[in-house]
Amino acid sequence: MTARPARTPRATCRRTRVAAVLASSLLVVASLAACDQGGDEPSASPSSTLSVEVAGEVGVRPSLTIPEGLTVTETSTATLIEGTGPVLVEGQTILLDYLAVDIETGETTLDTFAVLPEVLTFTEDALGGALYDLLSGATIGSRLERVELGTKTDPHPHVLVVDVLPLAATGQEMPSDASLPTVTRAEDGAPTVTIPEGPVPHQMMTSTLIKGAGPQVGLGQSVLLQLSAVRWEDGAVVDTTWGAQPRPVAVNDLPRGLAGGLVEQTEGSQVLVVVPPEDGNGVDTLVYVVDILATADIALRPSGTEHQVPEPAATSDPEATPEPEATPEPDASTEP
Template identity: 40%
Template sequence: MRRLTTVLTSLTVAAALLSGCSPEQGSAPEVVVTGEPGQVPVLEYEAPLTVGEARAEVVWEGEGPSVADGQPILVDYYAEAGADASLVGETFTSDPRPYLLSAEALGVDIYRALSGRTVGSRILHLAPPSDGQSSSTVAVFDLLPTRAAGEPVEPRDGLPTVELAENGEPTVTIPEGEPPSELVVQPLIKATGPQVEPMQVITVQFTGVRWSDGTVFDSSWDPGKLPAPFPIGVGSVIAGWDEGLVEQTVGSQVLLIIPPSLGYGGTDQELATETLVFVVDILAANGRNS
């Protein structure tokens, strides 16, 4: 049975980034990092760069909450081979990567480099060559939000109510009465990021609830799950998402009430006749300027 979470693919940081010794705090004066938040960082150093021991340095500290062990994180990364400054891999021109904050998911050195940092931080990480490699690695990690943030919006009367847990997970309560017959789009948190455009891939947290009985049928907030990337405005998720999330702003939280005609249709017989309620946190959109 198809669910939104089946679209999520397993994405891993390049193996060259996931090896090395445990990092130490301290400066890395031979590497200068410039560039604005959300933009591809520029690394300046003399190649070949030799790294004898892995270490991490905070380029700038974010104002968000500290990331927690075992909980989802969302990162943009950019990495070069220190030997010749050639590109190893990056996500700034594609989609950020979700991970659980653990040594198993990230590797010991990157886990220690990111552990305890605050959302919004940029971290420089230097790692010596691992087995079978001839070059050190110079990497930058940006810790992105995993929940919506912005100005609360007072929803209009008669809509489902949404309460947020401390980590941002929504609980949806369905009101009495028949569901709307047309698509309802209600921002709950309005952010100042760029607008979502058709043909983009958005990264989201979401919870989906049946109007008929208020039960959750899918959620990226479930234990062990991660924020999920979806193409938008191309007819590849469900029509209600395409119509309701295009032109919303990155960082916002949106309540969608989707009638059966704009839902899963014949792709999911169990949900084909259901009115669906989604709470969607828009975390990123490829090609973003924020």
Template identity: 35%
Template sequence: MRRQVLVGVVCAALASLVGLSACTPEAAPTGEVTVTGEPGAVPTLEYEKPLTVDEPTVEVIWEGDGPEVADGQAVLVDYYAEAGSDGSVVGETYSAEPKAYLMSAEALGMDIYEALSGQHVGARVLHLVPAAGGQEAPTVAVFDILPTRASGEALEAREGLPTVELGDDGEPAVTMPAAEPPADLVVQPLIRGLGPQVEPGQVITVQYTGLKWSDGSVFDSSWGPGKLPAPFPIGVGSVIEGWDEGLVEQTVGSQVLLVIPPRLGYGGTENELAAETLVFVVDILAASGPTTE
């Protein structure tokens, strides 16, 4: 896909991500950058080197068709950045896991906040920044805005399980049934995502809510003011066993209800939840990195 870089409408300074300073766009750069690559894949950048960038610019390579990025909520991004002098990599997240930030001027700085404001999940944005703040070369960067909630085919849950209702932002509200908890692990997909399967050894980025079956109280959550999606190694014993057993082989984009008996949770430890049956609602936003196979 070939795009002539347009006059910048905002200065999405890369300061918070790769150490560049903020600035104000006034004119178009002299170079042309070609961006190729599919959604979710590392972008390929082609341009004449060394690239001349007179003023910072932002261009939407393609529009997103998901929800609009909302003030005060999380924004999740993958990014890839090169030095415009020779194409060497300045920074990237595709070989690790995406980064979550709070969508506010206070958290991001005004320049990045303005660049992301009004964008929709699924957008890919090209950003050129002239050399500044100690940098010896201009930076060519691409940002992919990723979902912060599950999306896909809604599935009907079996009877007798906790019920889940979603708020406008995707945050789940969970109601426990008037029944004894199951003795074995329950894995109930509520939304089937269209992404790849989670494999052991990867890092999953998730939104989650954890509750006690006994009284329905929330003991942990990534949702709420000031909170962000969180990364967890999966399938390698780094989280509770019920997560390892229940989330491996689920697909990215899915929302999964887990009912975890004590022996697969914190049983056998001194944790205050050791005797509790745990209920989690987990939105799988990304799965990154190598597998154990």
């Protein structure tokens, strides 16, 4: 697999949840009442369909070539690349990267490839009918395309490319270290950690269990993780994302030992990190098993806005007259 380039911020792209766009503003996908036209879907192609050429592998921002003068006469969908993972199941967590382009202007209207992928739930209520229909029957690892007619609100047709990403590490299995805890995985990738006999370690230890092919994790980046944390002393699970949703977090906000174990690891990897109390929570020696699902050169905002990219700084106008600063009123209660 070709190494994936690092995700970098795009000043022209504002991170917006695709479900909200599809359901409310209809910039990309019209409501089903306006566009449910039926008919056979076109045959799938790994590189081109519906006169819009799409190049690149799943998980990497696709390159779109839109022929000049292309006219869209109906809404159509296609599977460009069929993934080898399981079929999506109602109610499950899904991880999506997507790119939407206005066919007439060439303007990018949605792009998550510059930031972290979107974590969503596979239900019609969460996704809206159009995106839900596009994903129905899809497998993890697939790349899908929808070419969409314009609407009264936005008359321009759009092309939407959606990647359905893995929810667990993908890569090459690496030899295990017999002195470290052993890890077994459920069918969905969820780890079970077995602590070995012997004294509790007092130093940080790291082992790469699966080696991914993506870009390296660096300080100052943000990552999307599946993780499980187990207390060495009794094997109790003290933290996990499995059974919930992957966790977006800034690397610098992780415990020092865990951050040190993940820096320079690659996207797609599964890493075991033993973190003593002084490098972790100050109390326990913890064993982390971490799947690195995505990396991005962005700083996450507080919870609830972590999927947004800051607006570009306003360009200063040398001829503009600066607003005078307001002079604060004196506080009568303040002594001289």
